[in-house]
Amino acid sequence: MTAMTGNTTGAIEQRTGSGPAQLEICGVTKAFPGCLANDNISFRIEPGEIHALLGENGAGKSTLVKMIYGVMQADSGDLLWEGNPVTIASPHDAREMGIGLVFQHFSLFETMTVLENIALAMNDVRDMAVLRQQVAEVEKTYGLPLDADRHVYTLSVGERQRIEIVRCLLQNPKLLILDEPTSVLTPQEVDKLFETLRRLANEGCAILYISHKLHEVKALCEHATVLRGGKVVATCDPRAETAKSMAEMMIGQKLVAPDRGVRPAPGDARLAVKNLSLVSDQQFGTDLKDISFSVRGGQILGVAGVAGNGQNELFQALAGETEIHGTPDCIILDKQPVADFGPRRRRRLGAAFVPEERNGHGAVPDMSLAENGFLTAFRRMALSARGLIREVPTRIFADSIIKTFDVRTTGNSAEAGSLSGGNLQKFIVGREIMQDPGVLVISQPTWGVDAGAASAIHQALLDLAAKGTAVLVISQDLDEIYAICDQVVVMAAGKMSAARNMADASIDEIGLLMGGLHDLGGETAPELNGGPK
Amino acid sequence: MIRLEPRRHHSQKMVYLSPLLAIVLTLISGAIIFAFMGKDPIEALYTFFIMPINNAYGIGELFVKGTPLVIIAIGLAMGFRANVWNIGAEGQLTMGAIFGGALALAFYDSTSVFLLPGMFVMAAIGGAFWGAIPAWLRTRFNANEILTSLMLTYVATLFLSYLVYGPWRNPEGFNFPESRAFPNAALLPIIYDGTRVHLGAVFALLIVAGGWVLLTKSVVGFQLRVVGQAPQAARHVGFRQKRMVWFTLLLSGGLSGLAGMFEVAGPIGQLQPSISPGYGFTAIIVAFLGRLHPIGILFAGLVISLTYLGGELAQISLGLPSAVTGLFQGILLFFLLGCDVLTKYRIRFGSASKSGEPA
């Protein structure tokens, strides 16, 4: 472990403060079969403090939060609430004490109204009319507008998060926990959220802020506790750190920026989408409206945007999961109109696709890696003959992915579901890259993936582009888009902005586009490496 | 306190052991039930499970009853693998018998060697036709195939009843609700003298082999499994679910139809109102007991066939109602589904860690 700035491992920072901490965590340990999720974790949160909890995926943040919120119980260790040891047996108890939690994956019910959703998370609701009144008051006080009678499935992600926050505020929390709250927000919405949080902190509410977005932590938090592998590895004052130094505390090694390598001059457009409109076939989906863009060989185009603004529908349309009949030339793959083709014909033409969800979409969790390799590659890699599976080449293909992409596993007969998120993602990305695609469409390439795997995947995408492949990266992580893309387009409400070169695109501008201000996106797409705007 | 702890890998050992465990648990429950009914459990179990097969004829009967069970279960298993729940095999069996029987009755004085092959084809068409209806309703209207295929079973049974009470009743049959006896050319030859084992048993083995290749070696079988286990992944790579619905329902319908024809052209020899003691439903148990795998189904078919024989014998020599068979089959399926948890989870006793929910 590399020693970083901050205090030594596990030490509890003694702070000046009158009276006991709002919450003090003392030596909390929680083990799961085969994994020590939390190992002797200790830190304290003062009233009115905004405290960051940092760590990579799998560092143990969620487990700790679940114990504080009473969803599960610690194996050993204590929680002190206002100085007194407490047992938090259930979320009901937690709410009773004054702990509120804004979930990362919202705990909402799609087919119910906002008011019903709020009522479900309140401990005792006697009268819906009174609750309605209270909701209206909180909305006004904190500037969080909500229509109590709308059904959740009609709301944007930002509005959904507002429900979660209002739910918490209604119970006058003394400790508010937010788990990755900004991953679904535009930069402008993030600013508004921070305003609300600062105001709450000023009123004396303690806030535990969980994130891996370090510039946000730096802007908001006064203290940070860093977890890695279930242990507290550092504590620090984010205001005195850089995002890079905190990232290195999280991953325990030096950050290496991806190597962009030498790119060939961009070639012809290999993937072109022209006036693509599509009515979503999903239950609560977003319709695509008149989308046009193109990706050239050797180029990486990023699609930014808040989740749920049509990215899934766009991916499905590109991958052929949704076929579009009648207008075959709204998607063109290497000069061939393909919009009415299914996935197999598009893959035969040299396209490859990596969906966002690994388990059950990109891979079949209960099948072996060999079978999962066969899944998308059996035609291009000639793994079948006369309708039968060719066992040996299938295993060899899986082995070569495992070797080339350093997938940590017990072998090609391991079930895909037994791999960690990062390793499975490396296998899936590897499976597509090994097929030497002319066009690669990849959605959220490093979502829920550890830093090591993430940088390996970024590097692999850059290398692929360097070989002349057109790469489309759909991502809600702006840092990722800035790290690897040449150009960026932004999706909002099923529409897409014009492309702009990464170098010219400011965060503020992209944030406004993500919020749906499309009149700013009216310019024509600049040429890659073209003149100044 | 019992807890379940997820395994990191599915236990291969448990995949084989859990059906055996289920059988053992069923035997123990059986002993308890027999004791409860005032019979000596050991004697009853002996009568039920050993006596039926202690002679060549008995072993032959094992294959006679196993034949339709295995044939139907192979087809159903393909569907279950793809999450297509055809539970109307009994109706498809009936339609196969009607279609095959129609040919036999139309040429009731024929001696042509082509009659039997013709009946094979007709029976497969009849069963597949009855399977095609739920397939069409599911792919075209999204109607749940569980309910539609089951409803069509009642329709098929009533239709058979109409035929043998009405137009197809034997004109020389003293008004019994039966068709004419099939001509010899329409009967399946016996392959082992002194038993009732007929040509259908050979076909059952061929179908097992074919099913094994289809499921484990072929691209189509791979598609079936992907569609069943991860429909979204199937869609992602262009394995069409609707095509699998059609394929599995036509296949299982056709096989069930064949099984039905084997019954009427084999042990029964004519059409009558009841041509199956619920083979189409029992085959569901066979499919699960055989872990939806053709080789497993072969063994499972024989085990379940034994419960039929045991039930008959227990009725005669112990005076037990024949319904004991159905009870055993139901209990076996319960235990089997319960034991399946062992492949994915470990059972732990006591509360080692204070987990949130008792599992």
Next chain:
Amino acid sequence: MDWIVPLILTVITASTPLLLSATGELITEKSGVLNLGVEGMMLIGAITGFAVTVSTGSAIIGIIAAAIAGMAIALIFAFLTLTLMANQVATGLALTIFGVGFSALVGSGFVGFAIEPLPSLHIPFISDIPVIGPILFGQDFLVYLSIFMVIASGWFLTKTRAGLILKAVGDSHESAHAIGYNVIGIRYMATLFGGAMSGLAGAYLSLVYTPMWAENMTAGRGWIALALVVFATWRPGRLLAGAYMFGCISVLQLHAQSAGINVPSQFMSMLPYLATVIVLVIISSDQTKIRLNAPACIGKAFRPAQ
């Protein structure tokens, strides 16, 4: 016009078991559990109700026993699917196969017994009013119970907090668990309720409708009840209409024969089954409606992450 009142009375008798079991299944499904074993639970209810009534001489005790028996077998289903996470479709089928076998075994000792049918309500004068009297005020208490339960279920689902929680569990078990509801416990209760209602429905068949015991006497009514839940798009109000519509169809089939309509009886007997298929097709083709009303988690196993 003399035939009108008896006709309506038969329709009510034919509809009541469907209504009882479908109401139970609707609540079960709303919690996210798909129990395909309705037919098996009804059979077990039918034989238990009949056997206990014969043994004790009291139909009331028989009916209570039937409900308990339905719950007991639903408990097996719940244990397998909720605790051991077995496949709900397969377990439901197992329940039906077990129910057929078990009821036939127990019932083999009760074939041919006769019992006193369940007493009907009789309010002097009021029940004697022509037409309205016997129809509205001359039924046995299970008929009133079936109507009451369907109305109560509607009220429960739309007006009470407990109903809201039940729907929440069926809508997203992950969310419900995260905010602290005991998903498994709630599903156990909903499944047991469904079992009790199916047990009552079975008892109605063997104690009122026939009244006697015969093997497999439910004749697919459990499956029709399942189809009715889809037909009603999981709304109790429409269940009432659906159950009575099916009651009419099955009665018309009987009356058509006595009215001398010259169609072979087998074809008339096919009507309820064919009607079920047609109704399913009509309702299912409107996927939007199904999606908005069907519990999103139906049939999916849930295991709280530790």
